[in-house]
Amino acid sequence: MSLKVAVLACVAVVALCDKAPVYAPPPPAYAPAPYHAPEPAYHAPEPAYHAPEPAYHAPKHYEPEHPDVPAKYNYNYGVSDEYSGANFGHSESRDGYKTEGSYTVDLPDGRKQIVKYVDNGDGLVAEVTYEGEAQYPEYKPEYKPAYKPAPPAYAPPPPTYA
Incomplete structure (x- = not known):
């Protein structure tokens, strides 16, 4: 009977708990106001300087000063x-289109390469010549150790005699 x-x-108890309202916190009564940073108490002064006006006035349509003058120059250099x-050099001269x-x-390989070129305005013509004969000596590697082997880190103690 007590079991019943x-x-x-x-x-x-189960029937009463099933109908019991679930606890939920009430919604807040107010929403926090958005943060607005205060206005600074100072104002930066206007700059006391002004950029200078350019000393030149470029024309609206730029024309080169000497458009009809052909190029003319000579130069050379060498390195030894x-x-x-290293041993090389270069020289060039130009007069108009030539x-x-x-x-x-x-x-x-021991040879000297010489390149002579001419351009008359209709394309480059090059003449390549070589001085000397190519040398290909037989390669004989020599072993030279770059370091000496380290001595052994552990040496056994000398034997003791009784």
Whole structure:
């Protein structure tokens, strides 16, 4: 009989709990006001300087000062460095549409390459010549260690005699 009373009490509690309202916090009575940064108490002064006006006035349509004068120049240079073995040079002259020049360079195989070129305004014509004969010596590698081997880190103690 007491089992029946206990089961009946449990069923009653479950029935009452099922209908009980779920606790939820009430909505806030107010919303926080959005943050507005205060206006600064100072105002930066206007700059005391003004950019100067340009000393020149470019024309609306730029025309070169000497459009009908053909190009005319001469230049040359050379480099000879015994330490690195670099040996080369270049020279060129131009008068209007005619350009002439040459350059030389020492090649790694022992020859000297000479290039002479001419351009009369209708295309470049180059003449390439070589001085000397190509040398390809037989490669003989030599082993030279870059370091000495380290001594052993552990040496056994000398034997003791009794």
